[in-house]
Amino acid sequence: MTQPLNAAMLGTGRIAELRLAPAIAKSRGIRLWSVLSRDPARAADFARRHGARAPEPAHVHLDQLLADPELDAVVVATPDRLHAAQALAAVEAGKHVLVEKPMVTSTEDGRALVDARDRHRVTVAVGYHLRWHAGHRRVERLVRDGALGHLRHLRAQWTWPASDTSNWRAQPAMGRWWSLAGVGTHCLDTIRWLAVPSCGEVVSVESVTSRSVWGGPHDETAVVVMAFESGATAEFCSSVQFGSPSRLEVYGSGGYVVADRTLTIDGEGSIRTHEGELPFKPTDPYLGEVEDFVGAIRDGRPPAVDAAEGLRNVEILESIS
Template sequence: MTDTIRWGVLGAAEFARNHMARAIHAAEGAEFAALATSSPEKAKGFQAFAPGIRLHDSYEALLADPEIDAVYVPLPNHLHVEWALKALEAGKHVLVEKPLGLKAGDFDAVIARRDATGLLAAEAFMIVHHPQFQRARQLVQDGAIGDLVLVDTVFSYDNRDGGNIRNRPETGGGGLPDIGVYAIGSARFVTGQEPVTITHAGLRFENDVDVLAQITADFPGFVYSGMVSMRAAPRQSLAFHGERGVLTLTCPYNANVFDVASLRLETEAGTVVTERWPAVDQYVLQVEAFGRAVRGEEAFACPLEFSRGTQAMIDMVFAAASR
């Protein structure tokens, strides 16, 4: 394999067309080389910015392509494990949209196959590659705000389209699988801590998918409070409240799409420091980090074990809500 990672994309998903395939095309050390879709019309949206891509009319054909080193899987949630395993069996590194699994145990087969093949398999949890999260992790763990007291977050949007895969139980829909991974994973990543118990899990369901979740949990060093919803006006924020200061991310999850990525640090001395990243594309950073990990230059910031931990907390939330 050359230093350039040659990527294929399984399926012409809208998110892939608008974000990840473009990020692969733009990233250093990466080449968007092939797309698997049976729809020539859908392929046109990708060819508009990457006219040289090869088209395959099936996922299997793309996985059999010897000119592909890695694949990105943006398929509906219930297909993620199946096609991650098939990609690894075909000798391809694989980056899978979150959530990779719908239960923590779903990750185990992919982790085992990753280890057996020596290939890289990871979940596309792009936020940990953004400098605002790298900076927040450093500040919190270095004690810039003192001992943590509370982590609180909100992430919401309004999606009432009954045909959308996020609103369909058979495709692994629901707010917690879609955006709960961010609300929960961000707290785990920055603090380095794992939940002890879920103290409140208020879930509202429509058509057998969760559309609103309000969660409180005890971590070893702080209380967690989070709300995610697919039935509310768009909003997102994340705050780390310590004994000696407060650190706030005003656009933690859709950086420079929802708003400009910004970190605000308030300390007990009355000082306020703001850092902004108006030009950073976290999807491009994710692709470049994946390539460096494939080439053995650095460890990937979001290994499957970390992603499994986020799903384990989501499993705890569902279990607490059913009691």
Template sequence: MSSFAFTESIRVGQIGVGRWGRNVLRNLAASESAEVVAVADPLDPALAQASRIAPTARTARSATVVLEDESIEAVVVATETPLHVELAAAALEAGKHVFVEKPLAQTTSQAERLVRLAQERDRRLMVGHLLRYHPAFQHVEQLVKDGVLGEIQYLYSVRANLGVVRSQENAFDSLAPHDLAIARSLLGDAVAVTATGRAILQTGIEDVVFATVEYHGGAIAHLHASWLDPHKVRRTTVVGDVQMAVIDDQEPSEKVRVYDRGVDPSEARFGDVAGALAVRSGDIAVPQIPAAEPLRVEVEEFLSAIREHRAPLTDGVDGLEVVRVLEAARQSLAERRRVEIER
């Protein structure tokens, strides 16, 4: 295993410069904490794009240029999901820290392998659960942590759009990891999944999925993921027993609204129907959310975790738990039943 004495900037190599990978590369190249040494992608247009973003980096079609460079301290894997495990494992075995775009892997056993490798080699393993670095979601996470919303009863999310249609994973695998990562941060680990969906455009690949995920303590999350929808929707609603919050990433400015609304079962008003519960409808607060690019925050977290020798916010275990739910959802879709998550 290689041992690195960190230079002023962490030397980074990236594998994959596709639609999202070039955004990651842009933020790496702009960071004062990173030096992009090499970039690999099998497509020449992608490499040309990489050269414009990081002009001092070497480019190559083969990932071995990144994996075999002993001076590279950290590797970013931004490829299609089926390649994540092979490339991340090779980088960890070479003694490098690894950032993997979501999802960490396709199966629980694959994700467990990566977590184990990172632990054995004392390397940082981070997953690109981007919403955990979004200022709007971070604000609501803090509200939950501070008890402002009370005990969380349930949440639901809609992540729908027309495209991008993928051929190697269904809409839930592609879109839901973001919302599952948020649900885990608010509700803990999942215990069961019930999913239903339809494969409309391609046989065996669901274009729309509705899933209900159960958590320890009784809370639930209902997730709607679709790439075959007339509207682009990116909305999450969190319902507590004191207040409720809605995060709408499509809103240009007012991305978070906090509703002072709820039901008081101990309070009945004069003239109410016998047994009726009193509904409280208070103010709606629109907090000011600081402007920050989530991807920039995410990249800096990876670099800081390496430098500070600590687990990143969205570490390998976080990625593993999301993969557990994804795998259980696929089983539920195939068998049309509720699937418990085993650990």
């Protein structure tokens, strides 16, 4: 049997703890090897609890972690503004990278990462787990098979009520966008995944943002409207100003899909089409994401969301003011 890939986790926060490390533990193709934290005790504790296999798994310096010849890949799960430098350093050290969304916080950094990936011939995948939601995969197949006819309009909404501005997403030092980076980028990716293959690229973007509750530098609500080459349209709303049940809607010339509470981290929710309920068995979307990353490396094929697609998402986020 092929040896599992050895992966390092950069960051020991919420998504690393709750979703990424457990998904790696479930996958037979990859294992946790080492961990980077700002705090040595936190790195050691995370490494111990998640079973990191390197002889000395805990690191506080990225260059030392990357110098390990037995390390194959890194998973970047740090605040958004750290992604570019950490992913680039990993690629330049010849490591494969699964970077959380948004891939980077500027198109300039995104282009640099795409170039470095091409030069070093490594895999760079971006963590849009909603593509691995079992129900969304059924929806994508319906769209691809033409069961909805020609796509005409897509709509997504994902919001949560933030309690204050103390988190890094609300601050320019570590974040660039707030609701847009937290959840809007997922709405955008899901819309692009479903629409671009049959509708062509996004050709225009219009938006309204609000900072009316906390008045900080970053978007609190964003309402974004887009048109595709085919003339199809889409809109999404992300917000930290209010809670709401998430919703994804897809309308075609021959039918529609409405997905309730599927835009989450847990793979659950319910979906109906013009023909009735669309059943699915919930699975761990992060396991799908991790296994796609492993498969891309092993098979030498692009991952489901590669660096070029991560860049396109950031280009659109950057065009929203």
